[in-house]
Amino acid sequence: MREIVTIQAGYYANFVGSHFWNFQDELLGLTDSIENDQIFKSHGLNMDVLYRPGETQQGILTYTPRLVSMGLQGSLGSLSSRGTLYKEIQEAQVGSLTWTGSVTTQTSQPLQKNLFLQSLDWEENTNVDRSGAYDNAQNEAHAEVQDKDIVESLENEVQYWSDFSKVHYHPQSLYELCGLWTDSKDFNNYGIGRESFSGGLHAEQVNDRLRFFLEECDHPQGIQFIVDDSGGFSGVAGEVLEIIADDYPNIPVLLYSVRSPDSCLDPSHRKLTIxxxxxxxxxxxxxxxxxxxxxxxGLPSLSTSKMSKYLYLEDRKPYHTSAVYASALHSISLPFRMEPHAPSAQYVSTSGAVTMNDLIQILAGQGRQNMVAVLDASMPAPALTSTGFQQPLLETLQPLTPETAEDVEDMQALESMIIHGAFASGSERASVCEVTEAVQAAYTNAVRRPRFSRLSVAQCPLPIPLPYPSIFGKLVGERGELFNTQVSDSSSSRGSLEVHSIPMAARLRSSIAILPFLENRLQNLWKLGIARGALGSEILGSWGFGRDDVEDIGETLSDMVTKLNPISKASSDSD
Known part of the structure; x- marks a missing residue:
């Protein structure tokens, strides 16, 4: 087996991760349910790649994510850092026998669970599942009303990623960075994260948890790392990556650096902007x-992207935007746990399964050695027609990577795409062969073609669990069908009660489209941190970076730009 260990670091990364694990939990539930669509029962995914079987001290079998999640103290909301499955008997507190004075105890009340979390407790205690297997019509009506209340509650009250998590976690999974003498709003740069993590026992404790999951793997194929890159947890991630490089040099890391829309805006204060x-x-x-x-x-705005035609998104809600990014990450990860199929020839190579390392080689190989990729997604993906796709598939793919160039010609581009749950011209799911032929036709007729494109296809769509936000517009049907006229509905948006699954397409590509992203970082570092009289040299010094360190960082960025476009490097040097 080829296991994957997942790491999540930071506030927004855990929002994305919470949605990601909800998808996996939903797939597990749909597979076991007798009444659900057969397409979910034969999804062809090996869930053991992401999950580990276990057993509590009471002999109860468990199945939990192979996950290490990191956040600031208090970021778990009402969730215990020990999870909910492995409940241990608390040791009796022994008081001092030599103290005869009065004792004052100060305690804080735990956060109250919202309606969704209360409903999970109710279901577990009463052995009732969400498939509708209730004792009588009265209970069924009560459950329907409750679900509506739950959806409304989540839309208005989510503060923590645990508020909408439906997953049980292992006690080794949830780690809080305790003892930081700084406010969460000041934990906002690489330097403070680096200093906070490396200055205490955090590195050792996180490494112990990571080792716990990795050493029980038979043949780990890689580490899926999701980091909130907008603040201090980027520095924490840097320290954890160094641990992995030292202790597990043969295990590849696929890193998603995620950001919420509000973190993409420069602050008004000049020093903070620098x-x-x-x-x-x-x-x-x-x-x-x-x-x-x-x-x-992480785009500055999802609500104004091309996805807004079918999605009703509020950029200020991390609960909304993280759901989109989690959907794309779920899709991209599917080939890591699919059963292999025979490849087909022609310009687009098709095969179901691919390991994480093979994907990395596809995108970073063939002489380019580009270590950064663009993520695109089509959500929901268009249906097939007799002549191809309902809409041009390649035009519906929305870049989720910021600062990327559009309509660029790159003869050396390398791509890997996954399409799952796509519809044929009617209401039936398209076969793997039909999707493959339509994608090959789309690339053959495209004005701009990559050097190589790999395709994975699956019939199982993205399941929409109850705690998924109400972000679908009125042109989206119950199974993710795309309509030309709006669905009759009183609400402005539709959620999990109206939309149960959607087809998805996602793509990773190595392309010069990422050049603006790289060039902006190189130029800012040069002007603000390296050039004579640079305004930010003092800031970098306070983060623990000397002149030589900053120049090494600049060389790293310069090399990445040069490998993609030597002309661009020469131009930046002349500036």
């Missing part, structure tokens, strides 16, 4: 040097 731009350059350069492939994820 610090933010230097942080962006330092964080990306340090992380990219310590992983096999880095994928920046």
């Amino acid at each position: 610090a933010r731009r230097l942080h962006n350059a330092v964080s990306f350069a340090k992380q990219s040097a310590l992983c096999k492939l880095i994928v920046p994820v």
